[in-house]
Amino acid sequence: MNTATKCIRGNIARPTRLCSIPLQVSCCTRRYTSAPAPKPESGRREQARRAGGSYTSILATLAVSATAGWAIHEYTDAGTPSVAKPADFVRYAVVKKEEVSSTCSIFTLKPAAGTLIDMDGLYEGRAITSVQFKQPQLQIARAYTVLPPVEEQDPHELRFLIRKEKNGEVSGYLHRLPLGAEVELRGPSVDYVLPENMRKVIFLAGGTGIAPAMQVASKLGQEGDMHILWATRHREDCEGGVSDTVAAQEASGWSTLGWRSLFGIASSDDRRDVSAATGQDANASVAQLEALKQTRNGAVKVDYFVDDEGSFVTPKGVTELLRRNGSERDECRLLIVSGPEGFVKYWAGPKQWSGGREVQGPLGGVLSGLNLHGHQVIKL
């Protein structure tokens, strides 16, 4: 059993309590792009006169004026929303929750008011980004990686793949939110900037570490190629996923024995393993990954590993991939490790804190003992 994937991704990376942030922060983050709205005071007097001075009428009118004023503040200039600073929390509403597995869902969020997170900073360029979600009762926040946009997505919406951790404060809170509920986010935070000349990427993803893998795949240049090894605990996490390497070997009539032995995969027919073409409907994560692969014209390969089925990403397998991926040419090759804290630590050693920021720290773990064939290791 791969215990590494059981740990919580990013525990060391999470920010501390938000003691300095006032409870009611949403009004501070809102900035108005509009012409000034009518002053509620003058509107109130005028309405009161017309209503003959009835107290009830005044109250009712006040409420209407306030609502109208609010609406004008929020959505003038043809509804152009303003962009929040990365440090400011912004209100978003949960508009969709797609169940991916019994523990994971994809959340779609939409701005709840006239302010949104800097979408350019979030998606553009070579930055791998995340945003922080606030748990309001405890005043703590955790980072979640934004998924690259899908075709049918509204341009202001954000999507996240979030695992509900057992007794997890923020993930538990998010999974309990009903549709329509509001949540506060801030960001984007840049977790890593991909090098300009990035050509070859091997990506070891554990669990929700697939979200940054999708970001990298979406930013791969024309000449780049990427091989994702995605380790999950249960098949339901990657339901419908078919491993490219094995599928290609099988299609060309090659034996998959070598690949199986590299990754310690049992070959008994009654086990569903990494080579299994499940033929089942892909869950939402796999569907997005597969759609992304289609847009990259074969430059992105994915192989799936499932703890429960006895298939693991092994040091032997990674060694072989590093060797095949190596070349004499002077080009940028990356080996990115992303997932729960224990997964990253097992492969590449822990990340570290320095000067209030999380930094890569020295290379440790399994990879420190392997010939990297010129690959630079990045921990996400």
Ligand SMILES: Cc1cc2nc3c(=O)[nH]c(=O)nc-3n(C[C@H](O)[C@H](O)[C@H](O)COP(=O)(O)OP(=O)(O)OC[C@H]3O[C@@H](n4cnc5c(N)ncnc54)[C@H](O)[C@@H]3O)c2cc1C
């Ligand atoms: C840059 C970045 C991006 C990330 N992206 C994603 C993403 O896209 N999707 C995603 O799902 N996650 C992501 N994470 C992880 C996420 O930030 C959270 O760490 C994760 O959701 C768990 O937070 P939590 O508050 O729910 O759990 P926590 O409350 O932090 O608890 C975590 C676990 O520790 C246990 N625990 C807590 N306190 C104790 C204690 N005192 N003793 C023993 N056990 C304890 C809990 O039972 C729980 O199982 C990312 C992290 C980083 C740093």
